Amino acid sequence: MIHEGDFFGIVGPNGSGKTTLLKAILRVLKPQQGKILFRVEGGQGEGEEYEEGSPRDTRGQGNAGTPSVSASPALSRSPVRELSLGYVPQHNQVDQIFPLSVLDIVLMGRFKKLGPWRKPGKWDRQVALKSLDHVGLLHLAAKSFQELSGGQKQRTLIARALAAEPQILILDEPTSGMDLTSEKKMMELIRALHERVGVDNGGPLTIIMATHNLNLVANYAKKIAILHQGIVLGPTEEILTDENLSKVYQTKVSVRVVDGSKVVITGGAEC
Amino acid sequence: MLEYLQQPFFRNAVIAGLLIAGICSYLGVYVVLKRIVFVGAALAQISSSGVALALLLGFSPILFSLLSSLLGIALFSLIPVRKKIPMEGIIGVSYITASALGVLFVAKNPVGEARALNFLFGNILTVPEKEIVLLVSVALSIGLVHYLFYKEFILVSFDYEMAQAQRISAGLWDLLLYLTLGVTIAFSIKSAGILIVFAFLVVPAVTARLVTDKIKWVFALAILFGGLATVLGLYLSVIFDLPSGSAIVATSVGILVLVTSLNTLKDLPKALKLSLILVAIGGGLNVQMDRVAGGELSPETLEPSPGPPPALQEPLPQAPISRQPPPPQRTGFLQSLNPDMRVEVNFIGNKTFQGEGSGEEAETLRNRFSLKEVELGLQAAVDPYARADVFFSGEDLLGEESQVSLEEAWLTLLRLPLRAQARLGKFRSLFGEINDRDPAEFPFVDRPLVLVNYFGDEGDIETGVVSNFVIPNPWETHMLLWLGIYNGDNEVAFHGGEARKPAYFSRFEVFRELGPATGFEVGTAVITGFNDPEGEFRTTMENFHVELEWKHPVFSEYKSFDWVGEIFLSQREGTGGTEDTLGLYTFAQYQLTRRWFLSSRYDYSQLPIDRDSREWAVSGIVTFQPSRFSQVRVQYKHTNRNFDENEENVDENVEEVFFQFRFVIGFERPEPF
Numbered sequence: 001m002i003h004e005g006d007f008f009g010i011v012g013p014n015g016s017g018k019t020t021l022l023k024a025i026l027r028v029l030k031p032q033q034g035k036i037l038f039r040v041e042g043g044q045g046e047g048e049e050y051e052e053g054s055p056r057d058t059r060g061q062g063n064a065g066t067p068s069v070s071a072s073p074a075l076s077r078s079p080v081r082e083l084s085l086g087y088v089p090q091h092n093q094v095d096q097i098f099p100l101s102v103l104d105i106v107l108m109g110r111f112k113k114l115g116p117w118r119k120p121g122k123w124d125r126q127v128a129l130k131s132l133d134h135v136g137l138l139h140l141a142a143k144s145f146q147e148l149s150g151g152q153k154q155r156t157l158i159a160r161a162l163a164a165e166p167q168i169l170i171l172d173e174p175t176s177g178m179d180l181t182s183e184k185k186m187m188e189l190i191r192a193l194h195e196r197v198g199v200d201n202g203g204p205l206t207i208i209m210a211t212h213n214l215n216l217v218a219n220y221a222k223k224i225a226i227l228h229q230g231i232v233l234g235p236t237e238e239i240l241t242d243e244n245l246s247k248v249y250q251t252k253v254s255v256r257v258v259d260g261s262k263v264v265i266t267g268g269a270e271c
Numbered sequence: 272m273l274e275y276l277q278q279p280f281f282r283n284a285v286i287a288g289l290l291i292a293g294i295c296s297y298l299g300v301y302v303v304l305k306r307i308v309f310v311g312a313a314l315a316q317i318s319s320s321g322v323a324l325a326l327l328l329g330f331s332p333i334l335f336s337l338l339s340s341l342l343g344i345a346l347f348s349l350i351p352v353r354k355k356i357p358m359e360g361i362i363g364v365s366y367i368t369a370s371a372l373g374v375l376f377v378a379k380n381p382v383g384e385a386r387a388l389n390f391l392f393g394n395i396l397t398v399p400e401k402e403i404v405l406l407v408s409v410a411l412s413i414g415l416v417h418y419l420f421y422k423e424f425i426l427v428s429f430d431y432e433m434a435q436a437q438r439i440s441a442g443l444w445d446l447l448l449y450l451t452l453g454v455t456i457a458f459s460i461k462s463a464g465i466l467i468v469f470a471f472l473v474v475p476a477v478t479a480r481l482v483t484d485k486i487k488w489v490f491a492l493a494i495l496f497g498g499l500a501t502v503l504g505l506y507l508s509v510i511f512d513l514p515s516g517s518a519i520v521a522t523s524v525g526i527l528v529l530v531t532s533l534n535t536l537k538d539l540p541k542a543l544k545l546s547l548i549l550v551a552i553g554g555g556l557n558v559q560m561d562r563v564a565g566g567e568l569s570p571e572t573l574e575p576s577p578g579p580p581p582a583l584q585e586p587l588p589q590a591p592i593s594r595q596p597p598p599p600q601r602t603g604f605l606q607s608l609n610p611d612m613r614v615e616v617n618f619i620g621n622k623t624f625q626g627e628g629s630g631e632e633a634e635t636l637r638n639r640f641s642l643k644e645v646e647l648g649l650q651a652a653v654d655p656y657a658r659a660d661v662f663f664s665g666e667d668l669l670g671e672e673s674q675v676s677l678e679e680a681w682l683t684l685l686r687l688p689l690r691a692q693a694r695l696g697k698f699r700s701l702f703g704e705i706n707d708r709d710p711a712e713f714p715f716v717d718r719p720l721v722l723v724n725y726f727g728d729e730g731d732i733e734t735g736v737v738s739n740f741v742i743p744n745p746w747e748t749h750m751l752l753w754l755g756i757y758n759g760d761n762e763v764a765f766h767g768g769e770a771r772k773p774a775y776f777s778r779f780e781v782f783r784e785l786g787p788a789t790g791f792e793v794g795t796a797v798i799t800g801f802n803d804p805e806g807e808f809r810t811t812m813e814n815f816h817v818e819l820e821w822k823h824p825v826f827s828e829y830k831s832f833d834w835v836g837e838i839f840l841s842q843r844e845g846t847g848g849t850e851d852t853l854g855l856y857t858f859a860q861y862q863l864t865r866r867w868f869l870s871s872r873y874d875y876s877q878l879p880i881d882r883d884s885r886e887w888a889v890s891g892i893v894t895f896q897p898s899r900f901s902q903v904r905v906q907y908k909h910t911n912r913n914f915d916e917n918e919e920n921v922d923e924n925v926e927e928v929f930f931q932f933r934f935v936i937g938f939e940r941p942e943p944f
């Protein structure tokens with residue numbers, strides 16, 4: 001169960017289905033089994049469960065053991081129950097030859113809200129620039145996306161997701177291909193967005209992040225799910241234990257604290 | 272360039288080419304950026320095999336082109352991708368299947384492989400106006416869809432997954448994008464052929480992408496480069512007599528090479544690079560224009576082929592100057608310093624059943640075979656501004672009075688101010704429509720009575736200067752004015768050059784196309800000079816002529832109709848006052864099949880010195896023309912006249928049959944008119 005305002009990490013070995021799970025939440029892929037259910041918390045319709053994208057008057061049926069995501073009511077005026085999900089793909093999975101500027105790409109986040117026909121207007125531009133400001137790339141708005149570094153590309157894609165004014169920000173391996181410094185900066189940024197951008201909307205921004213890097217989730221995510229022939233889910237401190245990890249990764253894994261940061265190491269070496 | 276645009280077929284080709292270049296180059300940006308170049312190639316191939324099938328079955332090519340293109344899209348988007356076979360594999364199989372089917376359909380086409388292939392590979396020079404209307408509507412619809420859904424198309428092309436995640440119906444938008452591509456390819460293939468279409472889907476977009484990093488500029492420049500390639504390519508194809516499609520594609524690639532090489536100069540600002548490209552292209556165009564203007568390459572080489580040609584050749588330079596230079600590129604290197612040569616032989620047989628034809632020529636021809644004329648022509652460019660023509664003629668070579676003489680010799684100045692040309696020397700006087708032709712070029716064996724009576728057996732050959740002007744006008748009508756001064760060399764009409772007093776000549780002619788297959792010409796001319804050695808008595812003659820020519824819009828080589836009418840008026844002063852006389856003839860010819868022609872002629876003429884003496888004649892003519900270089904003709908002629916040699920009143924009928932065999936070796940005179 002992911003709650004509104006969570007910073008949720010999804011970890012697991014390669015091939016465990018992290019990306020597949022994210023795509024199922026995004027409804028890009030249809031689950032072969034089970035459902036992704038959302039439950040209304042507080043206000044009108046308290047406790048009501050529904051499937052994302054279902055017609056408004058249909059009620060959800062039971063929980064088939066799949067992860068649930070909580071959301072506030074009356075967020076969307078469309079005839080189907082839709083959440084605004086901001087998706088951030090890996091920067092190296094995005095096309096590299098399209099001659100688009102950073103602002104062009106961030107504006108894409110507005111397209112869903114605009115609907116067909118309508119061109120982005122002044123307001124959309126302001127939202128896009130604000131999103132760029134959030135990720136610290138305002139000065140690069142006019143620059144060509146191709147010319148950016150990996151980290152800058154990733155930030156642009158985050159800004160694009162933010163421009164959609166999402167209720168949930170979903171990131172797939174946001175630090176892939178980054179060195180230690182960039183990795184840290186990126187995670188600090190995501191934490192800042194979790195706290196700052198979310199606060200504008202009345203609470204921390206819900207973040208779901210999939211990564212194979214246990215160190216990242218250990219230090220940033222408040223809750224995690226480990227995917228491995230099933231799912232282990234709960235607060236980070238409870239889940240990220242030597243015992244759980246060793247079982248999942250089939251090798252000795254230890255969690256230690258070094259200089260105030262949690263470090264996950266393999267081979268059981270003592271620090 | 273502008274003179275070519277006055278040609279309807281060239282104008283149509285430019286318009287159609289620009290429309291196709293516009294939409295294909297625009298969509299090409301998606302094709303290149305989405306990395307679906309191979310899909311573009313396969314769709315084009317599938318579409319063109321649809322055209323081939325339609326031609327085989329006799330259905331509408333556009334409909335089949337569209338259906339097969341949409342079928343291709345359905346195939347690519349609906350067939351589930353299997354793990355073992357990549358999408359490229361399916362596209363490749365479709366491509367090769369479509370190519371093979373296209374060839375098979377063409378091979379089995381009863382219309383003939385050549386014609387079907389022409390359809391299949393398209394000939395942008397034969398695009399009819401109807402198709403342009405269709406292309407305009409396609410371009411407008413595609414343009415509207417792309418204007419409305421620009422952001423959706425960009426999003427699904429750039430990041431399909433993001434579009435899915437945003438719950439934008441990514442699949443539908445992608446399908447719509449492919450549909451616009453399919454429709455565009457289907458309609459363009461029919462008009463321009465597979466080569467041009469596929470080239471426009473790739474080359475301009477690649478070129479534009481190299482120049483700029485801004486997506487909107489990529490679209491704009493792709494369209495610009497596609498358009499430039501069309502105009503420049505068509506122009507070069509006409510000048511150098513190249514296949515239009517390949518010329519356009521080669522030009523397009525030429526622009527790409529130019530851009531790539533300029534792109535290596537990395538330090539230059541982009542705007543400067545773009546201007547350099549445009550200047551270089553413009554420069555190339557200018558050089559060509561200069562070559563044409565300098566007479567080195569002449570617009571007269573413009574000949575649309577194959578397919579339905581325009582009904583009538585451009586009358587401009589051909590009417591006054593009947594002997595054209597051969598296209599320069601056909602001249603071999605070693606021969607380039609020699610003049611071109613031509614020998615024409617006109618062999619005539621006559622059988623007169625009753626009476627005797629009038630005039631010396633009729634007397635020469637009567638009841639025997641005559642090698643009427645053997646003509647030797649030499650022709651060469653003197654320099655880019657002038658051309659020389661010399662014709663020697665051997666007449667009556669088998670008879671007793673055989674003689675070889677200089678028949679005509681003149682210099683043509685091709686490039687004078689005010690779009691004028693001038694001719695100096697000895698030549699046919701251009702007075703009247705048929706008078707300016709060599710007798711061997713007549714569509715009948717004998718000279719019409721009126722010309723014999725007014726100018727004698729040779730027609731009016733004069734020494735002097737004449738020049739012609741094209742009169743610009745806004746009515747899509749071709750107007751020409753001739754002004755000339757002659758010696759008055761003709762011995763029948765004038766003084767034979769003895770009285771050193773010139774004859775003045777003027778002619779005005781209007782030509783207009785009545786639709787794509789019909790041309791209409793009217794003209795008038797006046798010539799005035801003295802008819803006696805002392806230069807006391809004046810002869811003034813007027814001419815009015817009209818010609819209507821029709822060619823079958825598709826089978827222009829097989830069916831045609833031609834009608835000519837000419838009236839001559841003469842006011843001849845003499846000791847007894849002024850004699851007002853009139854003569855006329857009218858001639859109609861119908862082409863039965865490719866090689867057989869049926870025609871008839873009616874003549875009426877008074878004698879210029881005696882209005883009471885008159886003769887009329889009717890002729891029926893059958894012509895067999897195995898090629899443009901040889902001709903066999905039989906003519907039956909009935910003549911009635913009311914005078915005899917001593918100009919005494921009689922009522923005499925003449926019945927005669929002519930047989931003519933004519934052939935030419937060497938360069939060919941183009942058809943007058």
